[in-house]
Amino acid sequence: MSEAYIFDHVRTPRGRGKKDGALHTVPTVRLAATALEAVRERNGLDTSLVDDVILGCVDPVGEAGGNIGRAAVFAADYHQSVPGMQINRFCASGLDAINMAAGQVITSHHDLAVAGGVESMSRVGLGASGGAWAVDPHVAVPAYFMPQGVSADLIATKYGFTRDDCDAYAVESQKRAHAAWEEGRFKHSIAPVKDPNGLPLLERDEHPRPETDMQSLGSLKPSFAGVGEMGGFDAVAIQAHPEVEKLRHVHHAGNSSGIVDGAAAVLIGNEQGGKAAGLKPRAKIRAFANIGSEPALMLTGPVDVTEKLLKRSGMTFSDIDLVEINEAFASVVLRYMQAFDLDPATVNVNGGAIAMGHPLGATGAMILGTVLDELERRDLNTALVTLCIGAGMGTATIIERV
Numbered sequence: 001m002s003e004a005y006i007f008d009h010v011r012t013p014r015g016r017g018k019k020d021g022a023l024h025t026v027p028t029v030r031l032a033a034t035a036l037e038a039v040r041e042r043n044g045l046d047t048s049l050v051d052d053v054i055l056g057c058v059d060p061v062g063e064a065g066g067n068i069g070r071a072a073v074f075a076a077d078y079h080q081s082v083p084g085m086q087i088n089r090f091c092a093s094g095l096d097a098i099n100m101a102a103g104q105v106i107t108s109h110h111d112l113a114v115a116g117g118v119e120s121m122s123r124v125g126l127g128a129s130g131g132a133w134a135v136d137p138h139v140a141v142p143a144y145f146m147p148q149g150v151s152a153d154l155i156a157t158k159y160g161f162t163r164d165d166c167d168a169y170a171v172e173s174q175k176r177a178h179a180a181w182e183e184g185r186f187k188h189s190i191a192p193v194k195d196p197n198g199l200p201l202l203e204r205d206e207h208p209r210p211e212t213d214m215q216s217l218g219s220l221k222p223s224f225a226g227v228g229e230m231g232g233f234d235a236v237a238i239q240a241h242p243e244v245e246k247l248r249h250v251h252h253a254g255n256s257s258g259i260v261d262g263a264a265a266v267l268i269g270n271e272q273g274g275k276a277a278g279l280k281p282r283a284k285i286r287a288f289a290n291i292g293s294e295p296a297l298m299l300t301g302p303v304d305v306t307e308k309l310l311k312r313s314g315m316t317f318s319d320i321d322l323v324e325i326n327e328a329f330a331s332v333v334l335r336y337m338q339a340f341d342l343d344p345a346t347v348n349v350n351g352g353a354i355a356m357g358h359p360l361g362a363t364g365a366m367i368l369g370t371v372l373d374e375l376e377r378r379d380l381n382t383a384l385v386t387l388c389i390g391a392g393m394g395t396a397t398i399i400e401r402v
Contacts, residue, residue: 002271003284005268011189018122037076063120067084094117119359155331177351217255302332
């Protein structure tokens with residue numbers, strides 16, 4: 001068995017996932033290729049040494065369809081011997097791509113791999129790939145299907161989080177992201193996206209609103225009250241959790257993750273692969289896990305998978321210096337911190353998807369890279385990365401500096 005080392009990581013800036021967003025003109029495969037090219041150029045990488053490229057993509061249809069991993073290999077001018085694949089575990093796809101690559105390295109099937117993800121939400125719409133979960137009664141009924149925002153409101157109601165709690169968390173995410181950008185904490189890991197002439201299209205995350213405060217958020221109407229009440233999904237939630245008499249709809253665009261475009265890539269390998277490529281490891285992947293969770297609550301999977309991962313690794317939170325959990329909705333993070341009685345000062349210290357956005361297939365790889373940089377900046381050792389997942393799942397990974 002080999003160690004799975006992280007040698008490097010990069011990400012693009014996140015562009016607003018709308019037609020007026022800075023990255024809307026960039027095809028999905030070009031976003032992915034930007035990350036792959038940056039990994040090669042930053043490390044002087046001989047790509048013939050790469051055994052696989054694994055990319056997460058949640059809506060792999062249209063221009064993002066087929067096998068975007070292999071397509072990105074061609075677009076980034078990697079050696080023809082490099083295979084590629086696309087995986088989909090919804091919002092955890094980018095992290096699971098890393099875990100899959102790590103598993104191949106640990107079992108000595110690969111010496112070197114690039115893993116990450118991509119999503120162009122401005123060009124390939126959210127939910128464009130369809131699926132049985134939402135429309136087939138044989139799936140939707142036992143899964144208690146409802147829009148994720150209704151599930152987030154169910155979590156807030158069940159665990160006692162108010163609108164002010166969620167808004168206050170969102171304000172803090174914006175503040176932390178703004179401070180991180182202003183202090184240059186992301187600059188060493190950003191791969192600017194350029195146009196065909198080599199001119200920069202985007203060099204900085206486009207979604208943050210650092211001026212956000214409680215007053216501005218207070219003016220926003222709940223986003224999921226209509227679909228919950230008129231669409232019947234509140235009734236589904238209460239059927240699954242009859243202890244909840246009535247849902248409080250507390251989530252809106254300002255305390256939920258932003259729709260954005262982006263890509264990320266992580267270079268992973270064993271000692272042999274690193275030596276062949278002249279690379280120095282920055283961290284190792286110590287453990288990872290997946291789990292299915294209660295489908296109506298849906299987004300509490302990070303709690304369940306963390307319990308599983310800590311038990312399997314023989315660790316506790318006293319062994320973890322920093323936590324990075326995707327800010328799909330404010331209540332997801334609030335519930336996670338509540339469940340483990342965590343110090344908020346150790347969780348998402350540079351903000352998260354509420355401020356910077358959630359490019360579905362790429363986010364897991366992005367936040368792993370973010371927390372690795374922060375471990376180095378603070379001279380700390382160990383971090384846990386986790387994401388909630390549609391249909392009730394969770395993925396988590398522990399990394400440790402070397």
